[in-house]
Amino acid sequence: MAEKIGITTTIPVEIVLAAGFTPVDLNNIFITDSDPPALVRVAEQRGYPGNTCCWVKGMYGAVKKNPYINKIIAVTQGDCTNTLAMVETLQHNGMKIFPFAYPFDKDMTFLSDQMQKLAGALGTTIEAAEGKRQELINLRKKLQTLDRLTWEENVITGQENHYYLVSSSDFNQDPEKFEKEVDDFFSEIKERAPLKKNIRLGFAGVPPVLSDLYRFIEEKGARVVFNEVQRQFAMNPECDGLLGQYLSYTYPYDIKGRIEDIKREVKKRGVQGVIHYVQSFCHHQIEDIILRDSLDVPVLTLEGDKPGAMDARTRLRIESFIEML
Template sequence: MKKVGFTTTIPVEIIFAANLIPVDLNNIFITDNNPHTFIDFAEQEGLPRNTCNWIKGIYTSVMQNSVDKVISVTGGDCSNNHALTEIFRAEGIDVTTFNYPYENKSRYVSLKSEMSLLTAELGTDLDTVQKFQENLQGVRSKLKRLDELTVENKVSGFENHLWLVSSTDFNGDYLSFEDNLIAFLDEAQRREEIKNNLRIGFVGVPPIFTDLYEFLENKGVHIAFNEVQRQFSIISEKRDIVEKYLDYTYPYDISCRIEDINREIKKRKLDGIIHYVQSFCYRQLQDLIIKREIEVPVITIEGNEPGGVDARTKIRLESFIEMLEERKK
């Protein structure tokens, strides 16, 4: 079967219903044994150094023939995807666009139209997709249980991150993914509770740092909330496929995310929030609103390249942890 790559989370049910294999291009980049080679290749090809490294990783993933077709999300994600789409087309790559509607007015109609266009492009229809999405209800409910076990201190923040990020494409095979998840949940439920001093949440795009969770856990912190990763798993239990993706907060305005974050802070009894931002990303501007409207202390950290947490960021995080511990006393 042909592989269809995408630049950020899309209604993956459409790809499966069309008997194609979904591939999250971000995951190809970040899970590679040497993701820096993706960045180097993109820069040698001419992409500016001051471009987000996730974009460079996506570019290289496509140019090195990882997929047969690309779905570029040009509405509701990185604005650089517009130029990336043009580059792919200039290179003769089969690429189509998908847009999450920004405005609240007629959002259902707009999203349904986008989904219908994509289904037609991939050789299926929305009725078939609607029926197929029932096949993913089981695995999505198990992902929800995994997130609950994270709140219950049975699953670590990194494990939570890894499973939820992987659910964007289910590693190309949702049946095998579900079997592996069942085995993991069975083991996790029998664990002793994780002992920790603080409960902290991550908001913002998934961090590019490779050892951030390990660093924080060694400091007695339990990451009990991964905001965007949780949204990637499509937590809505609505049966209407369009409404399900309207409940997905990431591609819409920041107010949707703020409401979700504050609700989860209370539910998970979080002591603080780490807001991760990627270098050269427009979402850094949203930090102003997040710090103003989030109901617990927030620290903002910035990452650029894959690898370990730099010394300056470690010092800032240590100071933030000490402040939260004093505040908790």
Template sequence: MKKIGITTTVPIEILIAAGYEVKDLNNIFITDDNYDKYIDYAERDGFPKSSCAFKKGVYGAALKEGFKEIIGVTEGDCSNTKALEEVLRMKGIKVYPFAYPQSHDLKDLKKSLDNFMNIFNVSFEQVEKVRRRLIDIRKLIKKLDKLTYIENKATSVENHIYQVSASDFDGDYEIFQKNLIDKIREIENRKPIKKKLRLGYIGTPPMTLDLYDYVEKFDARFVYNEIQREFSFPRAIDCQNIYEQYHNYTYPYDINFRLKEIKKQISERKIDAIIHYTQAFCYRQIEHIVIKDCINIPVLNIEGDKLNVLDARTKLRIEAFLDMIIDLKEMKR
């Protein structure tokens, strides 16, 4: 099977219909025990130290893992992606473009998706067949999400891992589904997790995965992972076709569209506070100005860069923030 890399979540249904094994370069980078080798590789090739670690990691993963074809999102993703694509082309990698139109107009998105289907020579009917198959897996991820925030049995990091992995289903959706079914069965037999604080995580999926375990030391847990959940397309079952599904996807569009869903989940999941993660040197850091002004519960902004663990300063800020929220919650009682 042909292998193709993606730099962010794209219409995987089209690529699978075209016979590709799809791999998310972000996931390859971040899950490697020696993840920093990809960053070092990019910096040796000239990437500045003041550029996003994820972009450097994606570049390193693409070259070191021998990818010959890549999907580059030219609109609706990081502003550095276009430059990344130019360098990858220079290195001999074939880069296919895809765009999430900033107009967020369904007609414009339909044109973009139809063009993507034409590039890979697949029909709408072929893509819809794959989409319906993947919805079965998306339903299971949604079930695991409910085991997190309703039954309180799934851990925050399990919620993160299975949702973020929906960008590529670990390269094999059949095996992914089997493993997910086994995991859900295991989780269902657990006792509920009891914590005082219910947290929401919003923003780019973190470099620092120890964040999830760290907050649990302070009688808190995450019951919502915003972007990770969007990668799993939880509303796909209600969409009539692939056009609606990707129009309904919040991540590539403006912050106000994202905030509508975030506010809905804050209410539904009874969230006490939000931790907003931003990556160093990313334009999305500026969005925090809007987020903290529009969300009516406490929000803490933390920043990651190259480290895959929390630094001492960030740990202190999180501890102080959670202590404050617990005190406020007890005062209200």
């Protein structure tokens, strides 16, 4: 069985697979754990401040709970500095860290150098990673279809869309098995009638730490037909090579590219309002200013803190937003 390697966010996973490792998205093992709040407490008991993002604390707790992870690829630029401090606390206790940086200005040479460096550190080549990219194209195309079925044919719920797209950061640690899961899902929804919800919402921002968000939105008569960052995780398979694929990925660069992507998809998918999800104590809360200014549709900024069900105020915010739309 291939050795597992943790990743703190989406990185060129093809390099990891080409090197013979199994990628493990630490965010995914945190949020799908049987008790995510307990993992946050592990970090707090170690001394992590209360006013630190729960995703970061949860990743720390997830690593502690899964001792098979002794190597981590950490995104040191293009994500948050709290993640950097988190991996430093792990490194302090012997964890092997491979840094990976996305250039703020999408500098092609910089990104290419980073990819080369990561490939070298893991004992593989960019050519081998390109081969893995080719192998994954079919799966990525299926995820594209899944996304299209969500907004165009309206047969997939926002929660289902979220689950499959967000899982593509590490393909649930097994691309083959994951592809089979996607195929089975397609068979399951073959006969499904289009979902009848009047209000079409977009979801922008990092994946939510809240467990009941999508279900609650649907209960209130609306539906998420666009999951911005999750869709980005699935990548556009029609790009020019590995470098092109990770340059067209919007999340780790400046917010301009993200806004252009959101505006285009909002128009194409007939989105009537956007929920901008921000995590408490996250730098993306500041970017909310730009996002609100830039979008032409109403925006609800929703803040999540601890993992679990939403509180009454968050529910009221969503319900009022849907009611107004």
